[in-house]
Amino acid sequence: xxxxxxxxxxxxSDEGLEEDFLYVRLLEKIKGLIRNSTLKxxxxxxxxxxxxxxxxxxxxxxxxxxxxxxxxGLIEAKTKSxxxxxxxxxxxxxxxxxxxxxxxxxxxxxxxxxxxxxxxxGDENIIQLSLSAPAISLLPKAKLNKTxxxxxxxxxxGCIGYEGIQxxxxxxxxxxxxxxxxxxxxxxxxxxxxxxxxxxxxFCLLAVTNPGDAVAIETPGFFxxxxxxxxxxLKTVKIPTDPETGPDLNYLKTVLPEIxxxxxxxxxxxxxxxxxxxxxxxxxxxxxxxxxxxxIEDDVFGECYFGxxxxxxxxxxxxxxxxxxxxxxxKTLAPGYRVGWCIPGKFIKKIIEIKITHSxxxxxxxxxxxxxxxxTGRLDLHLRNLRRKLSAxxxxxxxxxxxxxxxxxxxxxxxxxxxxxxxxNNKIDSNELFQKAMEYKICIxxxxxxxxxxxxSNYIRLGIGNPFTRDIEKSIETLGELIKKMIENx
Amino acid sequence: xxxxxxxxxxxxSDEGLEEDFLYVRLLEKIKGLIRNSTLKxxxxxxxxxxxxxxxxxxxxxxxxxxxxxxxxGLIEAKTKSxxxxxxxxxxxxxxxxxxxxxxxxxxxxxxxxxxxxxxxxGDENIIQLSLSAPAISLLPKAKLNKTxxxxxxxxxxGCIGYEGIQxxxxxxxxxxxxxxxxxxxxxxxxxxxxxxxxxxxxFCLLAVTNPGDAVAIETPGFFxxxxxxxxxxLKTVKIPTDPETGPDLNYLKTVLPEIxxxxxxxxxxxxxxxxxxxxxxxxxxxxxxxxxxxxIEDDVFGECYFGxxxxxxxxxxxxxxxxxxxxxxxKTLAPGYRVGWCIPGKFIKKIIEIKITHSxxxxxxxxxxxxxxxxTGRLDLHLRNLRRKLSAxxxxxxxxxxxxxxxxxxxxxxxxxxxxxxxxNNKIDSNELFQKAMEYKICIxxxxxxxxxxxxSNYIRLGIGNPFTRDIEKSIETLGELIKKMIENx
Numbered sequence: 014x015x016x017x018x019x020x021x022x023x024x025x026s027d028e029g030l031e032e033d034f035l036y037v038r039l040l041e042k043i044k045g046l047i048r049n050s051t052l053k054x055x056x057x058x059x060x061x062x063x064x065x066x067x068x069x070x071x072x073x074x075x076x077x078x079x080x081x082x083x084x085x086g087l088i089e090a091k092t093k094s095x096x097x098x099x100x101x102x103x104x105x106x107x108x109x110x111x112x113x114x115x116x117x118x119x120x121x122x123x124x125x126x127x128x129x130x131x132x133x134x135g136d137e138n139i140i141q142l143s144l145s146a147p148a149i150s151l152l153p154k155a156k157l158n159k160t161x162x163x164x165x166x167x168x169x170x171g172c173i174g175y176e177g178i179q180x181x182x183x184x185x186x187x188x189x190x191x192x193x194x195x196x197x198x199x200x201x202x203x204x205x206x207x208x209x210x211x212x213x214x215x216f217c218l219l220a221v222t223n224p225g226d227a228v229a230i231e232t233p234g235f236f237x238x239x240x241x242x243x244x245x246x247l248k249t250v251k252i253p254t255d256p257e258t259g260p261d262l263n264y265l266k267t268v269l270p271e272i273x274x275x276x277x278x279x280x281x282x283x284x285x286x287x288x289x290x291x292x293x294x295x296x297x298x299x300x301x302x303x304x305x306x307x308x309i310e311d312d313v314f315g316e317c318y319f320g321x322x323x324x325x326x327x328x329x330x331x332x333x334x335x336x337x338x339x340x341x342x343x344k345t346l347a348p349g350y351r352v353g354w355c356i357p358g359k360f361i362k363k364i365i366e367i368k369i370t371h372s373x374x375x376x377x378x379x380x381x382x383x384x385x386x387x388x389t390g391r392l393d394l395h396l397r398n399l400r401r402k403l404s405a406x407x408x409x410x411x412x413x414x415x416x417x418x419x420x421x422x423x424x425x426x427x428x429x430x431x432x433x434x435x436x437x438n439n440k441i442d443s444n445e446l447f448q449k450a451m452e453y454k455i456c457i458x459x460x461x462x463x464x465x466x467x468x469x470s471n472y473i474r475l476g477i478g479n480p481f482t483r484d485i486e487k488s489i490e491t492l493g494e495l496i497k498k499m500i501e502n503x
Numbered sequence: 504x505x506x507x508x509x510x511x512x513x514x515x516s517d518e519g520l521e522e523d524f525l526y527v528r529l530l531e532k533i534k535g536l537i538r539n540s541t542l543k544x545x546x547x548x549x550x551x552x553x554x555x556x557x558x559x560x561x562x563x564x565x566x567x568x569x570x571x572x573x574x575x576g577l578i579e580a581k582t583k584s585x586x587x588x589x590x591x592x593x594x595x596x597x598x599x600x601x602x603x604x605x606x607x608x609x610x611x612x613x614x615x616x617x618x619x620x621x622x623x624x625g626d627e628n629i630i631q632l633s634l635s636a637p638a639i640s641l642l643p644k645a646k647l648n649k650t651x652x653x654x655x656x657x658x659x660x661g662c663i664g665y666e667g668i669q670x671x672x673x674x675x676x677x678x679x680x681x682x683x684x685x686x687x688x689x690x691x692x693x694x695x696x697x698x699x700x701x702x703x704x705x706f707c708l709l710a711v712t713n714p715g716d717a718v719a720i721e722t723p724g725f726f727x728x729x730x731x732x733x734x735x736x737l738k739t740v741k742i743p744t745d746p747e748t749g750p751d752l753n754y755l756k757t758v759l760p761e762i763x764x765x766x767x768x769x770x771x772x773x774x775x776x777x778x779x780x781x782x783x784x785x786x787x788x789x790x791x792x793x794x795x796x797x798x799i800e801d802d803v804f805g806e807c808y809f810g811x812x813x814x815x816x817x818x819x820x821x822x823x824x825x826x827x828x829x830x831x832x833x834k835t836l837a838p839g840y841r842v843g844w845c846i847p848g849k850f851i852k853k854i855i856e857i858k859i860t861h862s863x864x865x866x867x868x869x870x871x872x873x874x875x876x877x878x879t880g881r882l883d884l885h886l887r888n889l890r891r892k893l894s895a896x897x898x899x900x901x902x903x904x905x906x907x908x909x910x911x912x913x914x915x916x917x918x919x920x921x922x923x924x925x926x927x928n929n930k931i932d933s934n935e936l937f938q939k940a941m942e943y944k945i946c947i948x949x950x951x952x953x954x955x956x957x958x959x960s961n962y963i964r965l966g967i968g969n970p971f972t973r974d975i976e977k978s979i980e981t982l983g984e985l986i987k988k989m990i991e992n993x
Contacts, residue, residue, distance in 0.1 A: 114914040125856070128856055131668050131863070134666070134864065144665075149664045152663055154661045154663050158655045161651070162652050162655060166652075171644045171645075171651075174625070174836070175625060176625050177625040178624050208698050208861065211861060223736070244861070245714070312625065349665050349867035349868075364620055365618055366617060367734065369621050370730040371702075372698060372701055374624065375838065375841065377869075378839075378868050379867075379869065476708070
C-alpha cells in the first residue's frame with residue numbers, strides 16, 4: 014500500500030479547491046467508465062501525458078487521479094507499459110451471497126450503543142466522527158441567521174402561531190421548483206413538510222403499513238430505521254445491498270409476496286455510499302408497481318453527490334403515485350433545524366391525517382427560514398461548494414485511512430454522502446474500539462449499532478463531514494494505532 | 504334562561520380586567536366549596552352585602568358571581584330569603600354509567616373530519632373556534648421575537664448544528680426550576696425535550712408498551728391520542744370521565760388487569776376542562792404503583808388554571824418513577840414553535856433511545872429561544888395575565904352561548920384550559936353543523952372528531968382562546984341560529 018502523504022494538495026487549502034474539483038471530476042469519470050464497463054478489465058488507459066492534453070488538465074492532476082485509482086485497486090501500473098484496468102478490484106465488496114447467508118441474530122445492545130455514541134452530541138471537546146452530516150463550518154450559517162432574523166421581524170405573528178397543515182407555503186413552492194433537478198415535476202400541493210427526514214419516513218411507514226406487516230430494507234442500511242420498524246410493530250425483510258449498485262433486485266423479487274412496502278436509500282445508502290444506477294431505479298419502480306407495493310424513497314443524501322450530475326430519484330420513474338419521497342435539509346443546510354418534507358404521491362391525504370394526529374404542524378421559524386433561504390436563490394452556489402468540499406474531504410479521509418490503518422483494512426468508495434464504511438480485521442470488535450477511542454475523545458460509529466440485527470461487528474462508519482485538519486488526521490492515526498494494538502493483543 | 508347581555512363588564516376592556524379577575528376568583532372559590540362539599544345542597548349562602556363586606560369586594564362583583572352561579576345551576580335565589588346551594592345542579596354532567604353503556608362503534612371518518620377542520624389552519628379569513636390554544640394576541644410575541652434574534656446572534660453555531668440529545672441545556676434547567684410550582688423537585692437530567700407535547704406522549708407510549716398492548720384513556724378525552732394508539736398498534740380501554748372530577752377511578756380499578764399503561768390529562772381534560780381533585784390524583788398514582796402500571800400524564804394545560812393555585816401533578820405524588828409527565832409551551836407561549844418535553848421518571852434511558860431513533864434532536868432555534876425566555880424571568884407575569892384573560896374569556900363565551908344557543912344546550916364549566924364542551928339537542932349532527940358553519944367562515948370542532956370512537960355526534964368543542972370581540976359574539980349568534988334552524992328542519 015503506497016503512502017500518499019508527501020503528495021501535494023492533500024491538506025486542501027481554499028486555493029487548492031479548484032484543482033481538487035477538477036481532480037475529483039476526472040476520478041469520478043474514470044471510475045464511472047470502469048463501473049459501466051466502457052473500460053473493461055485489462056484495457057489500457059491513455060498515458061498521463063495524452064490524457065492531460067486531451068482534457069486540458071495539468072500533468073499533476075492526472076497523475077494524482079491515476080495514483081488514487083491505483084490505491085483503490087481499480088487500475089494498476091505495469092512497468093514501462095502504462096496503466097491498465099485491474100482484473101480484480103481490491104475495493105470493499107460485500108457480496109450479496111455472503112450477506113444472505115448471515116444469520117439474523119439481533120445484536121445485543123444496539124439501542125444502548127446509540128445512546129453511548131450520541132450522548133456527547135454538541136460537546137465541542139469530542140472529535141465527532143460518528144455523524145453523517147457536514148460540519149457547521151461548511152454550512153451558510155451567517156446567511157441563515159440573517160434570514161431567520163428577517164423572518165422573525167417581518168412575519169405577522171413571528172411564527173409563534175400554528176402554520177398551515179401541509180407546511181410553510183414558500184418552502185413547499187421552492188421544493189416543488191427544485192424537483193426539476195432530480196426528474197420531478199411537482200407543485201406545492203404535492204408536498205407535506207415534516208420535522209426532518211426521519212419524521213417523513215415514519216409518517217410514510219404509518220401511511221402504507223399496519224402493525225405486523227413486513228417492510229423490505231437494505232442491509233447494511235440506515236440503522237435508525239430498524240429501530241423505528243421495531244417500535245411500530247413492523248417486521249423487517251433485509252435485502253442484501255451492494256457497495257456499488259445498491260439493493261439486490263433479484264433477491265427482492267423473491268420476497269415480494271411477503272412485504273407490504275420497501276424503504277430504500279437509492280441515492281447514497283448509509284453507510285455504504287452506494288448509488289443505484291438509473292436502470293436499477295427504473296427496474297425497481299416498475300417491479301413494485303406491478304405488485305402495487307409502495308416504495309418509501311429516502312433521498313436525504315440526494316444532493317450530496319460526488320459525480321457530475323444529481324442522481325435521478327425513483328420518484329421520477331413513478332407513474333402510479335406509489336413512490337413516497339422523503340428528504341430534508343439536515344445534510345445540506347442546517348442539521349439542527351429539523352426541516353424535512355415528504356412527497357407522498359397518492360398517499361397524500363393519509364399523510365396529512367397522520368401529520369395532524371402525530372405533530373399537527375412543524376416548527377414555524379425554522380421552516381419559514383429555509384423557505385426564504387431557498388427563495389433567495391443562494392442554494393445552488395452553496396450546494397456546489399458543499400459537494401466539492403465533501404468530495405475532496407472523502408478523498409482526504411480515505412487516504413489517511415489507507416496510510417494509518419492496517420493493510421487488511423477495506424473501505425468503501427462512496428459516490429456521495431458524508432461517510433466511509435470501513436471493514437476492519439475480523440478480530441476487531443468495533444464496540445470495543447469505540448470505547449477505546451472515546452478515551453482519546455474520538456467518537457466513531459461502530460458497525461453493529463448501524464446495522465442493528467446483522468453481524469457487522471468488525472465494521473465502523475466514519476463521518477467525513479468535518480474539514481480534514483491536522484487534528485482529524487491525528488485522530489485517524491490514533492484509531493489506526495488502537496486497531497493495530499487490538500489485533501496484536503487478540 | 505336569563506339574558507345577561509345588559510349586564511356591565513361582559514365585553515371586558517383592559518380596564519375591566521382587574522375587576523374581572525377578582526370576580527373570577529370569587530366564583531372559583533364558591534364553586535370549589537360546593538364541589539368539595541363544604542357547602543352542601545340546601546345550604547344557605549351569605550347575603551350579597553355580608554359577603555361583599557367580608558371579602559372586601561364591591562356589591563356588583565358579588566352580585567355578578569351569584570348570578571353566574573345561578574345560571575350555572577349551582578345555586579338558586581329564593582324570594583325574600585336569599586341564595587341557596589341547589590339540590591340538582593343543571594350543569595353538563597355526562598354520567599359515568601351512561602358512558603359505560605355506550606357501544607364502542609367507530610365513528611366513520613373521524614380522520615377525514617380532522618383534515619377538514621384543520622386544513623384552514625393559519626387562514627386569517629376564518630373565525631377559528633376549533634383550536635384549544637390561546638390566540639397569538641394573548642402571547643408575548645415581541646419578547647419572543649427579540650429573544651430569538653438574540654439567540655441567533657449570540658449562539659456559536661446559530662443553532663444550525665445538532666443540539667445535545669436530551670435537549671437544550673438552559674431550557675431543561677428552567678423547566679426543572681419551574682417544577683417547584685407543581686409539586687416537583689427535578690434537575691435538568693430528569694428532562695428530555697421534544698417537538699411539542701404530542702411527540703413526548705408518543706415517545707412515552709413507545710417506552711412503556713409494545714404493539715398489541717392496551718392503554719387506558721379518558722372518554723371524552725384528547726382525540727388525537729385515539730388515532731396515535733391506533734397507528735402504534737395499541738388497544739384502547741376507555742375510562743368514563745366526569746366533567747368535574749375526571750376519570751372514574753372505581754371503573755379504572757376493574758380494568759387494571761387488562762391494561763399496560765394509562766394516558767390521562769388530569770389537569771384539564773380536553774374537551775371537558777375537568778381537573779382531578781388532589782385526593783383523586785394521589786389515589787390514582789397509588790393504585791397504579793401497586794400494580795406497577797405506568798401513568799403517562801399529559802400536563803399541557805397545567806398552567807392554564809382558572810382557580811387560585813396551580814393544580815398539583817400526579818408526578819408530584821409518584822414515589823416509584825412510574826409517572827411520565829409530558830408538557831409543552833403550545834398553550835402558554837408559542838403553539839407554532841413545537842417546544843415540549845417529557846419527564847419520564849425511571850424510563851428516561853428508554854426515552855433517550857427512542858428520541859435518538861425517532862428524531863435525534865429537537866429544532867434548535869425555537870428550543871433555545873424558549874430556554875432563554877424562561878431564564879429572563881418574564882414567564883410568571885405573562886402566565887398571570889394569560890390565565891386572567893383566558894378565565895374571563897371562558898366566562899364571556901359561556902354567557903354568549905347561554906344567550907344565543909337554544910335553551911336545551913348544556914355546557915361545561917371548565918376549571919382551566921382553552922375550550923368549552925357543549926352538548927346540543929339530540930337532533931343535531933355536529934359534523935353537519937361544522938359544514939354549515941364553514942359556509943359562514945366559522946370553524947368549530949365537532950364532537951365525533953374529538954372522541955373518535957364513541958358517539959358524541961351532538962357535541963361540539965368551542966375554543967375560547969380568541970379575545971371575545973363583536974365578531975366572535977356574532978359568530979356565536981350565527982352558530983345559535985344555525986342550530987335552531989337544524990332543530991326546526993329535523
